[in-house]
Amino acid sequence: xxxxxxxxxxxxxxxxxxxxxxxxxxxxxxxxxxxxxxxxxxxxxxxxxxxxxxxxxxxxxxxxxxxxxxxxxxxxxxxxxxxxxxxxxxxxxxxxxxxxxxxxxxxxxxxxxxxxxxxxxxxxxxxxxxxxxxxxxx
Numbered sequence: 001x002x003x004x005x006x007x008x009x010x011x012x013x014x015x016x017x018x019x020x021x022x023x024x025x026x027x028x029x030x031x032x033x034x035x036x037x038x039x040x041x042x043x044x045x046x047x048x049x050x051x052x053x054x055x056x057x058x059x060x061x062x063x064x065x066x067x068x069x070x071x072x073x074x075x076x077x078x079x080x081x082x083x084x085x086x087x088x089x090x091x092x093x094x095x096x097x098x099x100x101x102x103x104x105x106x107x108x109x110x111x112x113x114x115x116x117x118x119x120x121x122x123x124x125x126x127x128x129x130x131x132x133x134x135x136x137x138x
Contacts, residue, residue, distance in 0.1 A: 009036070014038060029055050033060060034062040039067060041074060051081075057084060062089070067092075085113045092118070
């Protein structure tokens with residue numbers, strides 16, 4: 001059983017990312033896709049690795065080409081995860097337009113402990129007592 005997959009620094013594009021992720025099983029706990037050329041993620045494929053039965057705890061997508069729209073798809077799916085603890089979206093093409101989806105993720109994903117987003121300024125629509133035990137790194 002493979003629990004950790006390292007795909008960083010491979011110049012992966014959307015097709016490569018989607019093909020790899022579609023062939024993974026629910027037992028993978030750590031995925032690292034940092035420093036690639038991923039911009040869009042297929043909703044159906046992401047749902048498969050982040051559904052409530054999946055064991056994915058760590059997802060690193062730092063330094064790709066992920067836009068607000070792709071981040072919204074990712075965060076809307078991630079809220080259903082029971083195991084996701086770490087999500088890194090730093091050094092992507094995110095703007096303040098991602099704030100609402102990210103706020104929803106923070107409130108609804110009870111397992112999330114660390115979120116790296118790298119947005120200069122974001123106004124979270126979250127009460128301090130709702131933040132739980134995770135850390136937000138801007």
